[in-house]
Amino acid sequence: MKALTVRHGSAAHRTIQVAAYGLLAVAVVLIAVYQPDYLLINYASVAAWAVAVLGLNLVVGYGGLFTFSQSAFFGLGAYVTAILVSDEGWSFLATLPVVAVCCGTIGLVLGLPALRIRGLYLAVVSFALVLAFPSIAKMDQLTDWTGGANGKSAFIEWSAPVWFPLAVTDRGWQFLTLAVIAAVLFWLVSNALRSRVGRALMALRDNETGAAVSGVSLAWWKASAFVVGSALAGIGGAMLVLVVPIVGPDSGGFLVAMSLITGLLLGGSGTVAGAALGGAAIVWIPQFSQNVASALPFLDSNKAPAFTNVVYGAILIVVIFVMPGGIVSFLRRVRDLFLRVEHVLPATEAQPVEAESLDLVGSNERAGSSRG
Amino acid sequence: MMIEALPGINDTVFHAPYLLGLVVSGLTLGAIYALMAISMVVTYRASSQLNFAQGEMGTLGAFVVFTLCVEHGQPYWLVIPVVMVLSLMFGAGVERGLIRPVERRGAHSVVIITLGLFLLLNAVTGIVWGVDPVTPVTPFPSGITDQWVIMAGPPRFAIRYSAVWIWGTVAVVTVALVLLMQRTRLGLSYRAAATNAESASLVGIPVARMRMLGWGLAAAVGSLTAVLFAVQARSMDFQLMSGVLLFGLAAAALGGFDSIGGAVLGGLITGLVEMLVPALFTFIGAQLSQVMALLVIAVVLLVRPYGLFGSKPVERV
Amino acid sequence: MTLLDVAGLRASYGQIPVLHGLDFTVDEGEVVVVLGANGAGKTTTLRALSQMDSVTVRGSAIFKGRPLVGQSAQAAVRLGISHVPQGRGTFGDLTVQENLIAGAYVRRDSGGVRADVARWFDTFPRLAERRQQRAGTLSGGEQQMLAIARASMARPSLLLLDEPSLGLAPMIIRDLFALLGALNRDTGTTMLIVEQNANLALSIATRGYVIEAGEITLAGPADQLRTDDAVRRAYLGF
Numbered sequence A: 001m002k003a004l005t006v007r008h009g010s011a012a013h014r015t016i017q018v019a020a021y022g023l024l025a026v027a028v029v030l031i032a033v034y035q036p037d038y039l040l041i042n043y044a045s046v047a048a049w050a051v052a053v054l055g056l057n058l059v060v061g062y063g064g065l066f067t068f069s070q071s072a073f074f075g076l077g078a079y080v081t082a083i084l085v086s087d088e089g090w091s092f093l094a095t096l097p098v099v100a101v102c103c104g105t106i107g108l109v110l111g112l113p114a115l116r117i118r119g120l121y122l123a124v125v126s127f128a129l130v131l132a133f134p135s136i137a138k139m140d141q142l143t144d145w146t147g148g149a150n151g152k153s154a155f156i157e158w159s160a161p162v163w164f165p166l167a168v169t170d171r172g173w174q175f176l177t178l179a180v181i182a183a184v185l186f187w188l189v190s191n192a193l194r195s196r197v198g199r200a201l202m203a204l205r206d207n208e209t210g211a212a213v214s215g216v217s218l219a220w221w222k223a224s225a226f227v228v229g230s231a232l233a234g235i236g237g238a239m240l241v242l243v244v245p246i247v248g249p250d251s252g253g254f255l256v257a258m259s260l261i262t263g264l265l266l267g268g269s270g271t272v273a274g275a276a277l278g279g280a281a282i283v284w285i286p287q288f289s290q291n292v293a294s295a296l297p298f299l300d301s302n303k304a305p306a307f308t309n310v311v312y313g314a315i316l317i318v319v320i321f322v323m324p325g326g327i328v329s330f331l332r333r334v335r336d337l338f339l340r341v342e343h344v345l346p347a348t349e350a351q352p353v354e355a356e357s358l359d360l361v362g363s364n365e366r367a368g369s370s371r372g
Numbered sequence B: 001m002m003i004e005a006l007p008g009i010n011d012t013v014f015h016a017p018y019l020l021g022l023v024v025s026g027l028t029l030g031a032i033y034a035l036m037a038i039s040m041v042v043t044y045r046a047s048s049q050l051n052f053a054q055g056e057m058g059t060l061g062a063f064v065v066f067t068l069c070v071e072h073g074q075p076y077w078l079v080i081p082v083v084m085v086l087s088l089m090f091g092a093g094v095e096r097g098l099i100r101p102v103e104r105r106g107a108h109s110v111v112i113i114t115l116g117l118f119l120l121l122n123a124v125t126g127i128v129w130g131v132d133p134v135t136p137v138t139p140f141p142s143g144i145t146d147q148w149v150i151m152a153g154p155p156r157f158a159i160r161y162s163a164v165w166i167w168g169t170v171a172v173v174t175v176a177l178v179l180l181m182q183r184t185r186l187g188l189s190y191r192a193a194a195t196n197a198e199s200a201s202l203v204g205i206p207v208a209r210m211r212m213l214g215w216g217l218a219a220a221v222g223s224l225t226a227v228l229f230a231v232q233a234r235s236m237d238f239q240l241m242s243g244v245l246l247f248g249l250a251a252a253a254l255g256g257f258d259s260i261g262g263a264v265l266g267g268l269i270t271g272l273v274e275m276l277v278p279a280l281f282t283f284i285g286a287q288l289s290q291v292m293a294l295l296v297i298a299v300v301l302l303v304r305p306y307g308l309f310g311s312k313p314v315e316r317v
Numbered sequence C: 001m002t003l004l005d006v007a008g009l010r011a012s013y014g015q016i017p018v019l020h021g022l023d024f025t026v027d028e029g030e031v032v033v034v035l036g037a038n039g040a041g042k043t044t045t046l047r048a049l050s051q052m053d054s055v056t057v058r059g060s061a062i063f064k065g066r067p068l069v070g071q072s073a074q075a076a077v078r079l080g081i082s083h084v085p086q087g088r089g090t091f092g093d094l095t096v097q098e099n100l101i102a103g104a105y106v107r108r109d110s111g112g113v114r115a116d117v118a119r120w121f122d123t124f125p126r127l128a129e130r131r132q133q134r135a136g137t138l139s140g141g142e143q144q145m146l147a148i149a150r151a152s153m154a155r156p157s158l159l160l161l162d163e164p165s166l167g168l169a170p171m172i173i174r175d176l177f178a179l180l181g182a183l184n185r186d187t188g189t190t191m192l193i194v195e196q197n198a199n200l201a202l203s204i205a206t207r208g209y210v211i212e213a214g215e216i217t218l219a220g221p222a223d224q225l226r227t228d229d230a231v232r233r234a235y236l237g238f
Helices: A009-036 A039-063 A071-084 A092-114 A117-135 A139-144 A170-195 A196-206 A208-213 A218-243 A252-266 A272-295 A299-324 A327-338 A357-366 B018-049 B054-071 B077-105 B107-129 B161-183 B187-195 B196-203 B207-233 B242-255 B260-280 B285-304 C042-049 C073-079 C096-103 C110-123 C124-129 C140-152 C170-187 C198-204 C222-227 C231-237
Strands: A003-007 A339-342 B147-151 B157-160 C001-015 C018-027 C030-035 C056-063 C080-086 C159-164 C192-193 C208-210 C215-221
Touching: A003 A009, A003 B285, A009 A039, A009 A170, A009 A299, A039 A071, A039 A218, A039 A252, A039 A272, A071 A092, A071 A139, A071 A218, A071 A252, A092 A218, A117 A252, A117 B242, A117 B285, A139 B242, A139 C159, A170 A272, A196 C096, A218 B187, A218 C140, A218 C208, A252 A272, A252 A299, A252 A327, A252 B107, A252 C124, A272 A299, A272 B285, A299 B077, A327 A339, A327 C018, B018 B054, B018 B077, B018 B157, B018 B187, B018 B242, B018 B260, B054 B077, B054 B107, B054 B207, B054 B242, B054 B285, B077 B107, B077 B207, B147 B161, B147 B260, B147 C159, B157 C140, B157 C222, B161 B187, B161 B260, B187 B207, B187 C096, B196 B207, B196 C001, B242 B260, B242 B285, B260 B285, C001 C198, C018 C042, C018 C159, C018 C215, C030 C042, C030 C170, C030 C222, C042 C056, C042 C159, C042 C192, C073 C080, C080 C140, C096 C110, C096 C140, C110 C124, C110 C140, C124 C140, C140 C159, C170 C192, C170 C198, C192 C198, C198 C222, C208 C222, C222 C231
Parallel strands: A003 A339, C030 C192, C030 C208, C080 C159, C159 C192
Antiparallel strands: B147 B157, C001 C018, C001 C056, C208 C215
């Protein structure tokens, strides 16, 4: 079966894109209506984690700053929302902008000195933040707000409003809400990255010296990536509170940091779609590991939870071997079997560039390719 | 002294026995961090990568030592070197089998592999040996009363025998490594490959094998670190090394990731900071003491981005 | 006697082909120069001969009667090929002396190695002065001397040099080529030099080739190339 070829940006291409997104929207609605509650919790969580991974992606994948500390913002966002909702009676949606501003500002404050530090050193410093978060959350002086080691519960009433035509449970409505929020944020980020902003970021990721020489202001772009990335991580954490109404000191700790990083790298760093897949990975892989673990006959029951991590670790290793660009690159390969998007280079040079195979992963994605 | 007048500062720190006790603890812990830092630096110099699973590999090694010594009654002076050799082979195998195939895809892939390995080994250790803490093998007398009393007190200042043994072991290993690196053909080839892999292969040095050696050495040192830490802590479980990995990294960063000497100094300073800073500033509270040490290091790195002893690499355009 | 016989040499970096079938020879005792613009494939040619990992090589290259293609980089060195890479490739963290010793990695005779180190320090007193200094702190010209000495420590049958004049001041470049010429005359070391700076290179060379876009477009004795119009305009600038 020969692959269908379309030119990037052409009418045919756009039609396919709209159709694909339309299908996605329909699928989301169908899931909200027909899936059982216990699965809807997972779907909703995927949306929340996907936003957080998108934030991490901006900082690590596009900004090139290898840092673990986004988890601290994730936890911070969760706490802010929980406190505002349960102590101050705010509505959930109203807390989101506050979270964004709060995390973005702190991200700016922390990010500015971090600009001086390079590569692995930044990783070490961000480790400190990750360790710091649970400790700060447990600090005696803050217990009134944070609930100390026991955490804070923030149950949010969330049912479908009267005007909504379809019958969805509360969980379904939670999922729909978060899916919409995630979609909006993804769309915004995707558009920003396709523009001059995105190209500048990607230039500086690939070659800092070259970028500096071309007049790209490194510090400014990196700081921006850090600010927006932190804000997104915070929003992700806040979103999760809608689904899992309890926040604790570990909400921004080491496990969360690890989850975010693995979600990012599994999904596909440096791509927007990868963030969504990363969110899915964060939610589904532990479940999958647990199922495999409990299905194995030779393990006694109290060791099964530990075995989850064995499977998880093995999956990480296998995925990286088999799908080096993350799941996104694998899916793109599959898509390329059916549909190829041709990129046409502007003016001067002779022929249009043929659809690239994924061995030149960089050039395909960085040219702002089809599905964002 | 003026310092005593400042609020929040714990002025009992300045009583000699207490202060000396903290310094000794700091140096002992620091020696262990130094060893961990050496492990990280060796890996980094060999491949420009960090092995986040290094701690767990060490824990595994320490548990193997435990099983062979405590459950099978083998002598520790034989088991520990044997396990170090086994760790060397394991580390070399990890490099060859897991790291090398994905290296050219970039640093991110390698990070995920080591994180996956971290999870895997951590869980496997927990499964095979259970989650309950055990008393580790004690190659040196390390009971509560095994110490040299220097100031009878009160407060008392004493140096545990195990502390001296730990310092001695770390010193011997450090010297041995430095001699290997500086005075042998193998060490020269290793350093050449670490400095400029392309040129090294152009003079016929088997760069791939040098990488394996680097990871192997790091793993051997890592296992020794775990054993020593277990002795120091007088207890071990499958989470033994998670904290040490972090501080080893911080120590290596402080030392500049360049050299074994820098790693040692970085480790000692980290240990001292971890002991002294919380004691000095008691308002911080127990929860933040670990964080404080890291934050101090972070501040140092702000001022000196390449560590205290590292040298700024020249970037080839 | 033909030392190196290359036929249909193809080389690529991953999927990107760079050399599209080169045919050339190097005879014992010669200095052969390869000229070409940036990106023509000069460096790739040398990397292919050294069998470096980054290059996929196909075709035939017979060195001293043995096939090179398919061997490891280490085997190429053992066979007698020494490569001075572009940019010198100094072991920056090692001392000058250690750099020289590293160059002799494939040799087993430690006494001979020590003697050679002493000889090179005689030839380059500036290096002798800095023997315990970290090689990364040397000037460009000194590093180039060091690189040549290091590559020669293996007592190679064929010395490959990749743009030795790159980044050096004009006076140093003159000294450099004088040195290379003397080295070839006194020790008979065969050299294959890749250069953009055609004039000086051709002045010490026996023969030369011109590479364009991965193919040899011109070949001939050095004197002929120096006066050839096309070469003159493209590479000598007048």
